[in-house]
Amino acid sequence: MRLRALLDTDVLGLRLLGGEEELERSVRGVMTTDLRDPSRYLSGGELVLTGLAWRRDADDSEPFVRILVQAGVAGLAAGEAELGDVPDDLVLACAKHRLPLFAVHESVAFATITEHVVRQVSSERAGDLAAVVDRHRRMMTSGPAGGGPDVVLDLLGTDLDLRAWVLSPTGRLIAGSEVTGPELPSEACAKLAAEHLAATRTGRRGPHRVLRNGTTYSLFPIRSSGRSPQAARDVRESVLSDWLLAVEADAGDWPEERLDLLQGVTQLIAVERDRRDAARTVRRRLAQEVLELVQTGAPPAEIAARLRVAAPVLLPGLGAAPHWQVVVARVEWEGSEVEGGPVAQSLLEEVLVDPSATGPEPSDRIAVAHTGDEAIALVPLPAVSAEHDGSETGLLAESLLQSVRETLSAGLNDDGRLTLGVSAAVHSAEGLRGALEEARHARRVAAARPGRVCAAGHQELASHVLLLPFVPDDVRRAFTARLLDPLTDYDRRHRAELIPTLEAFLDCDGSWTRCATRLHLHVNTLRYRVGRIEQLTGRDLSRLEDKLDFFLALRMS
Incomplete structure (x- = not known):
């Protein structure tokens, strides 16, 4: 803003005492001071407001004005509340140094002038910045x-x-x-x-x-x-x-x-x-193509070929063929016809971002398709080693929502729900159909719970749930494979006969002596094999629940 504009604002109560020829100076800020030497606090372009407390006699005006001029201030406004009229010696000093001087009526607070100047200067700076922003927009x-x-x-x-x-x-x-x-x-x-x-x-x-x-x-x-x-x-x-x-x-x-x-x-x-x-369009399309192949029962070889194309895009630099997990999400609104699929797709892309990820935008590695009212994510994971001990890998349902539950609940309000299901990791195209059904069934388990934001994982598809008639066959097969595949693979590599040992141990009701006798083994050898089974599967054969899981898995295999 210009100094001249201050005279056009009646509410400021300013009266020009000298320096009319300098009123085109720009004002870039405002400062109130009664210091004899305020130079350390001045950067140039300020309108200086003073109550004249620094003035003891007429000789003080000349050095004070000289300091202001050397600092490059735009003008000086002196209040009349303390001394009445502005002293002539200050008027003469300002005229000598060509510094515009204003008198501030005693009824006007310096805060009023400060607020007006700051607001005007800020608006002009905002206008300049708006031009920069507009140029930046055109560039983008x-x-x-x-x-x-x-x-x-x-x-x-x-x-x-x-x-x-x-x-x-x-x-x-x-x-x-x-x-x-x-x-x-x-x-x-x-x-x-x-x-x-x-x-x-x-x-x-x-x-x-x-x-x-x-x-x-x-x-x-x-x-x-x-x-x-x-x-x-x-x-x-x-x-x-x-x-x-x-x-x-x-x-x-x-x-x-x-x-x-x-x-x-x-x-x-x-x-x-x-x-x-x-930029996400390619990843979304790849996920959609894989999903359609899985749902239509395409041959595993065809699905595997599509996965080989998708892997470098979904997880750059992975190197080896990954394992995969499937995550299913649904957003539902009570009494609304809002299509839930696109909403769930966008939200799931955000929820799946690893909070510890660094480098480029981490959400650029998330691939989510949507079909109907549900969103389906195909999540690549680094392949586990051949000697994997059976501990949990990949995404955990509860951890996905732990940090966002409160935030999303505010957006869902009283009429929306987000439910999410997570499958176990699968290592081949053959397992994707079962993983998809498993994730969908886990989501249905989550939907049966109270709350606006709920999730369930494959771990929560307990053995007694698998006895229910509505559980899909693919979910049953996935449960069986997840529990027994580590043992089958180990037997194939080491001829350890862990599966026959497990069957005999369960048939003998967990009796070490009877089972050892039946298998013609020393009890210590049997204990070693059972220990290896527990290590590979992460289960405990002394627990009734885990015995039941193994029993059902063997019967369904």
Whole structure:
């Protein structure tokens, strides 16, 4: 802003005492001082406000004004509350050094002038930054990515002193400014995302203001660049997929110019979001093709060939052929016709991101298809060694939702549910159909539980559940293979006869003496074999539940 503009604002009560020819100077800030030498606190371009407490006699005015001029200030405004009229010696000193001088009426608080100047300067800086943002948007939409959301967040930090972060709907930190201090803690990210989801579900317009630990944050929704706020028929279509921009500031008293700037920033980030979604198209298509082959009963060789194509894309640099897990998710809304498949697909892609992943955007390694109202993820895992001890590998259902349950519950509100099922790891194309059915059945187990966000894994398909008539044959076969395959593989490699030993041990009701006699073995040899069975399967043959699992698996094999 220009000094001349201060005279055009009646509420400021300023009266020009000299320096009319210098009123085109730019004002870049404001400072209030009564120090005799305030130079250490001046950087140039300020309007200096003073109550004249530094002045003891007429000789003090000349050195004070000289210090201000050397610091490059734009002008001086002296209050009349302390001494009445501004002293002539100060007027003469300012005229000598061509420093514009204003008198401030005693009824006007310096805080009023400060607030006005800061707001005007901020708006002009916001306008300059808006031009930068607009240029950045054109760069991103017309060519290769211009640096992603981090670049524009850095602009907010350097030009407007605003700390800002881009968060996913689960509270994952997607981007943050590197010039405004440390990252936002994960707990704070989750809380802000939950507040945003809850506010969005109430239909309130953004930005949403949240007070957390004494700090106010303003939350701006980031919607797809091709979708207006009114484009979605129902907020539930996008509430679990939209990103948000969290700004450490209270936007409640911002001028329209700054609000418009932040809306422009969200649109710019939305361009990057759409770019990332487009990059997922190949992975989604690969997952869809594999899923269709599995569901239509295609030959394992055909599925295996498709997996060999998919593996380098889904998990770059893996090297060896991976093991696979299947994760099934469903989002359901009470009394709504919102299609759940796309919502679940976007959400599952986010939930499956490894929180410890580093490097490029970690969600770019997630491949999720959707069919009907459910989303299905094909998750590659590093292959386990031939001597694997049977301990649990891969994704665990509960751990997937542990850190996001509270956040997503806020977005699901009182009418939505997320249920998720996770299969065991399979090492070949033959096992994928069983893994898919197993994950679906685990999801049905989760759906039978209370709560807005529920998950179940293959471990929870207990043996007594497998006795129920509605359990699919593929789930039964997967259960059997998971329990007995480690023993079968070991027998094939070492001719250890663990499977016959297990059958005999169960037939003898766990009696060491009777079983050893029946197998013509020394009891110590029998104990060694049973110990090896327990090590390979992670089970305990002294427990009734594990004995029952082995009994059913042997009968169904």
